[in-house]
Amino acid sequence: MLFSSNVFLFAFLPAVLALYYLCPRGWRNPVLLLFSLAFYGWGEPAYLALMVATIVMDYLCGLEIVRQRSRGGRGRTALTLGIVLNLGLLAFFKYGRFLFGPGFPQLPLPIGISFYVFQSMSYIIDVYRQDAPVQRNPLTFGTYVTLFPQLIAGPIVRYTDVAQMLEHRQESVSQFASGVSRFLVGLSKKVLLANPMGSLWEILRQSQGTLAAWVGLAAYSLQIYFDFSGYSDMAIGLGRMFGFEFLENFNYPYISASITEFWRRWHISLSTWFKEYVYIPLGGNRKGLARQIFNIAVVWLLTGLWHGASWNFVLWGGYYALLLILEKAFLLRLLKKSPRWVGHGYALLAVMLGWALFYFENLGDLRAFLLRLVTPAASSCVSGVLIGYLPTLLAAAVASTPLLKRLPRRVQEAAPLRMVLQGALLLLCVAALVSQSYNPFIYFRF
Amino acid sequence: MKAKRSEMLTVALFCTFLGAVALGYLLLPKAAFSPLEKRNLADLPEASWSTLRSGDWGQGVETYMADHMPGRNFFVGLNAYFEYYTGRQAAKDIWVVEDRLVEAPVQADEGAIRRNMDAVNRFAQTLGQDTTLTIVPTAGWSTGKSGYPDAAVIPAIYAQAGENLIPLDITDAFQGRPELFYRTDHHWNSAGAYEAYAACMAHWGRQVLPKTYFQVTPVENFRGSTYSRSGLWLTPGETLELWQGSDRLTVTNGETQQPHDGVFYRERLEEADKYTVFLDGNHSLVRIHNPEGQGRLLVIRDSFSNSLGCFLAESYAEVVLVDLRYYRQPVSQLAVQEPFDDILICYSLGNFLSDTNLVFLR
Numbered sequence: 001m002l003f004s005s006n007v008f009l010f011a012f013l014p015a016v017l018a019l020y021y022l023c024p025r026g027w028r029n030p031v032l033l034l035f036s037l038a039f040y041g042w043g044e045p046a047y048l049a050l051m052v053a054t055i056v057m058d059y060l061c062g063l064e065i066v067r068q069r070s071r072g073g074r075g076r077t078a079l080t081l082g083i084v085l086n087l088g089l090l091a092f093f094k095y096g097r098f099l100f101g102p103g104f105p106q107l108p109l110p111i112g113i114s115f116y117v118f119q120s121m122s123y124i125i126d127v128y129r130q131d132a133p134v135q136r137n138p139l140t141f142g143t144y145v146t147l148f149p150q151l152i153a154g155p156i157v158r159y160t161d162v163a164q165m166l167e168h169r170q171e172s173v174s175q176f177a178s179g180v181s182r183f184l185v186g187l188s189k190k191v192l193l194a195n196p197m198g199s200l201w202e203i204l205r206q207s208q209g210t211l212a213a214w215v216g217l218a219a220y221s222l223q224i225y226f227d228f229s230g231y232s233d234m235a236i237g238l239g240r241m242f243g244f245e246f247l248e249n250f251n252y253p254y255i256s257a258s259i260t261e262f263w264r265r266w267h268i269s270l271s272t273w274f275k276e277y278v279y280i281p282l283g284g285n286r287k288g289l290a291r292q293i294f295n296i297a298v299v300w301l302l303t304g305l306w307h308g309a310s311w312n313f314v315l316w317g318g319y320y321a322l323l324l325i326l327e328k329a330f331l332l333r334l335l336k337k338s339p340r341w342v343g344h345g346y347a348l349l350a351v352m353l354g355w356a357l358f359y360f361e362n363l364g365d366l367r368a369f370l371l372r373l374v375t376p377a378a379s380s381c382v383s384g385v386l387i388g389y390l391p392t393l394l395a396a397a398v399a400s401t402p403l404l405k406r407l408p409r410r411v412q413e414a415a416p417l418r419m420v421l422q423g424a425l426l427l428l429c430v431a432a433l434v435s436q437s438y439n440p441f442i443y444f445r446f
Numbered sequence: 447m448k449a450k451r452s453e454m455l456t457v458a459l460f461c462t463f464l465g466a467v468a469l470g471y472l473l474l475p476k477a478a479f480s481p482l483e484k485r486n487l488a489d490l491p492e493a494s495w496s497t498l499r500s501g502d503w504g505q506g507v508e509t510y511m512a513d514h515m516p517g518r519n520f521f522v523g524l525n526a527y528f529e530y531y532t533g534r535q536a537a538k539d540i541w542v543v544e545d546r547l548v549e550a551p552v553q554a555d556e557g558a559i560r561r562n563m564d565a566v567n568r569f570a571q572t573l574g575q576d577t578t579l580t581i582v583p584t585a586g587w588s589t590g591k592s593g594y595p596d597a598a599v600i601p602a603i604y605a606q607a608g609e610n611l612i613p614l615d616i617t618d619a620f621q622g623r624p625e626l627f628y629r630t631d632h633h634w635n636s637a638g639a640y641e642a643y644a645a646c647m648a649h650w651g652r653q654v655l656p657k658t659y660f661q662v663t664p665v666e667n668f669r670g671s672t673y674s675r676s677g678l679w680l681t682p683g684e685t686l687e688l689w690q691g692s693d694r695l696t697v698t699n700g701e702t703q704q705p706h707d708g709v710f711y712r713e714r715l716e717e718a719d720k721y722t723v724f725l726d727g728n729h730s731l732v733r734i735h736n737p738e739g740q741g742r743l744l745v746i747r748d749s750f751s752n753s754l755g756c757f758l759a760e761s762y763a764e765v766v767l768v769d770l771r772y773y774r775q776p777v778s779q780l781a782v783q784e785p786f787d788d789i790l791i792c793y794s795l796g797n798f799l800s801d802t803n804l805v806f807l808r
Binding site: 007010044181301416426428432 | 522534593723
């Protein structure tokens with residue numbers, strides 16, 4: 001189920017909110033678990049079994065680590081088994097064809113598997129490292145793994161960050177209200193900015209001309225940012241409605257002045273995960289420059305692969321590994337000495353080209369598109385579209401920076417203004433969602 | 447921490463909105479048919495083990511909920527005006543040009559032109575009889591707005607006419623004259639259809655009845671197809687004109703053999719799509735009889751000829767209109783069984799480019 005759907009907004013959400021708050025406190029986690037499973041099974045009920053199996057497996061792994069430790073061991077066997085099983089699942093469903101070729105059975109990708117497998121792994125690793133207590137209640141553990149706000153598109157919530165909240169959270173009106181605001185911001189990002197930018201990219205991608213290619217790539221860069229950060233905002237907002245606080249996942253990535261900075265601002269929960277569970281265990285930057293370069297390369301090739309089982313994602317990860325290594329070697333020092341706009345221009349350009357690598361799964365298409373970017377050619381018959389989309393494009397560009405945060409506090413905190421604005425955004429989002437199904441037939445009943 | 451008043455209000459308003467819409471779904475009566483969209487709305491899917499397992503049930507529920515959203519037309523209109531005022535109509539399929547709602551420019555597709563012209567040429571050749579081809583330009587092009595390729599595409603179509611196929615170019619009559627089309631519908635209006643009628647009569651050397659011959663009955667509040675598709679509900683309606691000529695015309699169509707007096711089906715004026723007043727809308731085969739007319743005419747056509755047919759019938763003893771989207775028998779056989787004096791193939795440019803049924807023309 002998607003947040004930006006009628007079923008979610010007007011059936012699922014009212015039902016789960018009503019039941020959650022009508023139930024006594026002890027029932028609230030089971031209610032969340034039940035609804036989260038329904039949320040997950042909505043599109044592909046077949047994979048509900050997989051989800052339940054993942055929960056049971058990681059729950060037992062956690063218990064086993066603690067049991068081995070109580071017998072004087074460190075729980076290494078249980079940890080290894082847990083990691084192998086989790087990665088095995090991911091490899092089977094996501095990378096089978098990529099690794100073993102077209103002979104491997106083609107299975108539909110279980111939705112959100114990359115997110116919940118990483119999340120479950122963080123649990124067993126944290127328990128092993130004694131960063132988090134073991135969870136003995138299977139229902140509470142199930143609630144953690146399936147929590148519908150962040151189940152299918154993150155942020156990747158580490159068990160340590162929510163362990164406390166899972167058992168002792170105190171919902172409040174203030175938190176709920178801030179959740180509503182955050183959810184509406186996210187919904188608007190997705191429906192009012194990401195979707196139109198997506199349509200613009202669709203149109204410009206297929207047309208000819210250099211300008212169209214550049215504007216199209218800018219539109220795609222904005223689409224992917226608003227789509228993903230909008231989803232994270234909705235997740236954070238929904239979490240607050242149920243008393244959870246998730247960590248931030250985006251922090252205006254497009255204002256970065258270097259790629260190092262960009263990856264501190266983009267999909268923070270994923271970079272943190274790789275840093276915590278891969279980069280630092282490999283030795284990070286503590287074992288000399290050569291080892292650090294190797295570690296960066298490993299982390300970024302894995303990050304690329306995490307995004308999809310296809311060579312262009314490996315290329316995309318490798319591209320960022322290269323940029324980050326160059327920055328470590330000398331580029332960052334150079335950028336520091338240059339005027340600020342140089343860094344911003346470089347980072348933005350590098351990120352946009354990165355999105356081209358990200359988008360085109362077919363290397364031939366990628367090459368053709370990159371050539372369009374550098375071959376001067378007039379853009380034919382798209383000027384109307386370009387001019388028409390200019391207001392939305394500009395609005396999206398402004399919204400991707402913290403410019404609005406510079407408004408006087410008086411304006412930002414004016415409650416009536418905020419409520420009117422959010423009400424209007426909600427109506428516009430619903431209008432856009434409803435209109436997707438509005439398709440008149442010109443010729444009545446063929 | 448005590449919640450602020452504005453926070454309580456935010457929570458209350460949000461929950462009330464979600465709850466009210468949810469209740470609306472449960473309590474409001476459901477329409478089975480949308481007159482604006484001219485289509486049946488989705489039914490609630492039946493839950494079974496197999497539909498649940500495949501995810502079809504979930505899909506069906508989403509479609510159902512989107513179709514039956516309380517206040518759906520309001521939201522569709524809100525979205526249409528939002529997109530219009532933020533300038534995004536260039537990417538939509540209906541454009542606002544001054545006070546008119548017109549279809550966006552057609553995409554000229556060389557392959558489609560060749561395919562359809564091959565079919566038409568083959569038909570004319572097999573028949574061995576002069577066949578006239580007329581392509582109606584689009585309402586958008588007639589406004590003079592840039593981006594409409596009609597003036598280049600229509601001659602390119604005519605240039606591929608082979609033996610026995612005679613193009614009848616009527617574009618000049620429509621250039622810069624948007625008043626010959628409806629403001630809220632993609633069809634030509636009666637004045638536009640009259641222009642085409644006059645061109646046809648001159649082409650075949652027949653007498654053209656003057657405009658004054660017709661008695662005009664205005665019908666108010668017509669809102670046509672481009673209105674429905676645009677979602678711009680505040681666009682005012684317009685006048686649809688019925689040009690009444692001879693009162694001795696009778697119509698039979700494929701489904702009913704009972705002749706209908708006159709070419710106008712006035713009961714259709716009560717419906718959302720009033721354009722069906724002409725010849726009862728689209729039928730596979732329509733015959734118009736005129737006891738005072740001479741000769742027989744075959745028209746292979748789209749819906750533009752619903753109004754054109756009414757004029758052509760003034761001249762012929764019988765006009766037979768064939769719509770290939772519904773008519774599946776060989777038309778050449780029809781032409782052999784009942785010989786025609788004249789044959790016309792009349793398509794709007796948009797339909798000619800997108801039509802996939804012309805290849806069935808035999």
